[in-house]
Amino acid sequence: MTQNKIPQATAKRLPLYYRYLRNLQSQGKSRVSSKELSDAVKVDSATIRRDFSYFGALGKKGYGYNVEYLLGFFRKTLDQDELIEVALVGVGNLGAAFLHYNFMKNNNIKIAMAFDSDPEKIGTEISGVHVYNIDDLEEKLDDIKVAILTVPASVADATTERLADQGVEGILNFTPARINAPKHIRIHHIDLSVELQALVYFLKHYPLV
Amino acid sequence: MTQNKIPQATAKRLPLYYRYLRNLQSQGKSRVSSKELSDAVKVDSATIRRDFSYFGALGKKGYGYNVEYLLGFFRKTLDQDELIEVALVGVGNLGAAFLHYNFMKNNNIKIAMAFDSDPEKIGTEISGVHVYNIDDLEEKLDDIKVAILTVPASVADATTERLADQGVEGILNFTPARINAPKHIRIHHIDLSVELQALVYFLKHYPLV
């Protein structure tokens, strides 16, 4: 709803900046320069200044940025005051790992419920998250807008369709499948095999200097 | 060592193409057009043709691409005949999930060993992978060039340094830390919180049409 002017590349870096600013704050630092931040997050300092500048003049020339002020600003921008509840679909090895992973740590995002088809898992609670029968997805999903998809690739499309029908708008897809979803649904892929293979390919073919 | 001319964006898509071509092959398809492939992998058909063209003229006008031929070509390009052994460092929830995950499925990459500091885990075997004491890293690591890093963020830097000292050249980093590593080491970050937060941000600020 807000300004659609912010480049996507910038938007992807915001959560990272936010996390580091929190670190600085907890270390009691009140002031930071784009250069210092650059060393910490490994993003060019000019890029950081450019990123921040999309939100207005947040810093002071000759001084840098005030950590407190910047944090307050990002907290609002990233909607950190609002708690976002997401669903996890598919409690296999990876799905279970995410349930144990504490997404709330630096974060306003919480896995509110999980789904699986395995009778062994249905009805249990993992790290405080209840596992429902996948058959009851429609009934339980409620108002959730974001799902983490860790089902087998073979049912990725069918599951996506069900999620879409319930009004889910964004899916973080860990299956190797390239999902067919309605165009209004935003899908981010994290494909672990591809990442690993790409890394190997780069090592072999793109020697670092 | 080979041609450094291939755009990085293209290189990242190669494993994806490879996987889909294997699917086609196992379905008995012998011919495919950039358009069909585009539907499957959700990459613009012109981009696919451009990607392939970096490797020469692999297709035939008016016909498309021969699946068998293309696969053979990519197998060589992606070094699929060579088995790559990687180490997994940190057998927590996420690390254990990766051990269970069958990386070999469509893949020439194998987790050959794992390391952890938990006495409960040391000496055990998970999905056929032995878990060594992290103290013995230097001794056991052998000739491994790629590591998957799933340790706590607090020890990410120290662990990276030890890996680097043993000749590791590439790290797939799942910790939220932005690692300080020698410049000749290639690091790919997969930051799950950031991915999730970015997805939420996009949903809110970048309505799809």
Place this chain on the structure above:
DNA sequence: ATCATATTGTGAATCAACTCACGACTTATT
């Protein structure tokens, strides 16, 4: 007060990737 130093914000240049659009060629059909 003055000066030296630090650091921002940004115009302009550069770089990387994507997409359009079409000529050239292949295959299939009549």
Place this chain on the structure above:
DNA sequence: AATAAGTCGTGAGTTGATTCACAATATGAT
């Protein structure tokens, strides 16, 4: 043999992101 339909490979244009480099301004020291 001729024609229609399909598809590649790619030059050129476009878009998006990064980086350079510097004027403007703030701070801190003397």
